[in-house]
Amino acid sequence: MSEEQKIDWTSGEIGNLWNIYMANSMSSCMFKHFLLNCEDEEIKDCLVTADQLSKDILSHLKEMFHQEGMAVPMGFSMEGDVNESAPRLFSDSFYLNYLDMMVKYGALYYSVALPGFSKMDLRQSITDINISSLNLSNQVTEMMLNKGLHVRAPSIPKMKEVSFVEKQSFFNGYYGDKRPLSAMEITHLFLNIQVNAIKTILVMGFSQVAKDAEVRNYFLRGKKINIKQHNTLSQIMYKEDLPVSIPSQFMITESTEAPYSDKLMLFHISNLSSAKVRNFGDSMAVSPRHDLGATYARFFLETANFAEDGGNIQIENEWMERQPGNVDRNQLAKEKK
Structure with missing residues (x-):
């Protein structure tokens, strides 16, 4: 075993991996009910891909937590948090737009989280997850374009020449x-x-x-x-x-x-x-x-x-699972007999 593998996880690594597990645990449950009711086969294909990605991430993180000797978060489950018999609540087009938002949020989070990782094996895991998320985002955007569901940002004139800000009024918003x-x-x-x-x-x-x-x-x-x-x-x-x-x-x-x-x-x-x-x-x-x-x-x-x-x-309601944190050493000292 190399020295790299013997190094304990940092707070950044523990906190981010915990957050990623919780988010994907929730997403997997959301996708489960979507898939039970989705009628559009093309949209369903995107949901299947997203659901499989969440399941793969959860499986990989569980294995990592076990190897590190950390408790696996409880998160959310199909048995306790999904009512499979409930009718659909949203339309297929909403499923696709929802998925678009979630994969974008995921890719952004993974990118922001990466600098907080020091171990190269963990950095590679986050990089791989992010690449998969970005590929899924491309797939979803293409699907939205094909179905006329993608809303583009407004167009503005192209800049024809370079110019510079000349006045502090550039920052004005209330006066002047x-x-x-x-x-x-x-x-x-x-x-x-x-x-x-x-x-x-x-x-x-x-x-x-x-x-x-x-x-x-x-x-x-x-x-x-x-x-x-x-x-x-x-x-x-x-x-x-x-x-x-x-x-x-x-x-x-x-x-x-x-x-x-x-x-x-x-x-x-x-x-x-x-x-x-x-x-x-x-x-x-x-x-x-x-x-x-x-x-x-x-x-x-x-x-x-x-x-x-x-x-x-x-x-x-005792629903908030506690994120891993530091030890309260003052409390330990008080409890010492």
């Missing part, structure tokens, strides 16, 4: 002249609008079927937040004479029978909210206009508070 949006500002407005549209459909569907009243109300609150944020971002685009498009084929059925446990649905929405917090932070970083920065900062806090409240509900 307000410059047109830059390409990256448009891109992030568009992407945030798209994510909000998908998440709104998701929380609307979940609110229909959740069994616990507090969880239902939480989803309804999430729906209001998403719609409000969508309207704000859309208005910024409209004022620039830029089109705002969302897929029109999304559909929620009238079913009130839950395909998933409240525990899984709440975890899912809380996790997506945390991902949106990162999105808003990234958007703030590439949006120099003051009004955009202030809007994203407000959304950042609003969504972070919403995610925390979801976490509190999970804790109250």
Whole structure:
């Protein structure tokens, strides 16, 4: 055995692998019910690929946890968190758009997580997973293009010559002249609008079927937040004479029978909210206009508070699995007799 293999995992490696396991455990359950109800064979092929990728990741991580002597997270299961007899809740077109969002989030997370890994075998595992996710993202995008479901970002004129910013008014957003949006500002407005549209459909569907009243109300609150944020971002685009498009084929059925446990649905929405917090932070970083920065900062806090409240509900119901962490050495000292 080489010295590389004898080195213990770092906090970054443990934390990221734990997160990856939990996310794929949840995704596998989501895909399971999608596959039971999907009628479009081409969309089903994409879901099968995604489901198999999640299962392969879970199997590989279980083996790694066992070898390292770490407990395998409980995560989510088909037996405890999926109701196979429940009718479909969403349309096939939503399945594809949902999958598009999730594989993009996955690829982004794996890329961000990679620098936190030191062991080369673990870095290679994350790299392989990311490549598979990116290939799946390409497959899903091609499928969406073929089916007319892919919504492109707005087009802008091509730059004909190089120019430089000459005035500090470049940063204005509230007072004085307000410059047109830059390409990256448009891109992030568009992407945030798209994510909000998908998440709104998701929380609307979940609110229909959740069994616990507090969880239902939480989803309804999430729906209001998403719609409000969508309207704000859309208005910024409209004022620039830029089109705002969302897929029109999304559909929620009238079913009130839950395909998933409240525990899984709440975890899912809380996790997506945390991902949106990162999105808003990234958007703030590439949006120099003051009004955009202030809007994203407000959304950042609003969504972070919403995610925390979801976490509190999970804790109250003893649904939140504890992530690996450091030892409380002060407590150990107090317990010493």
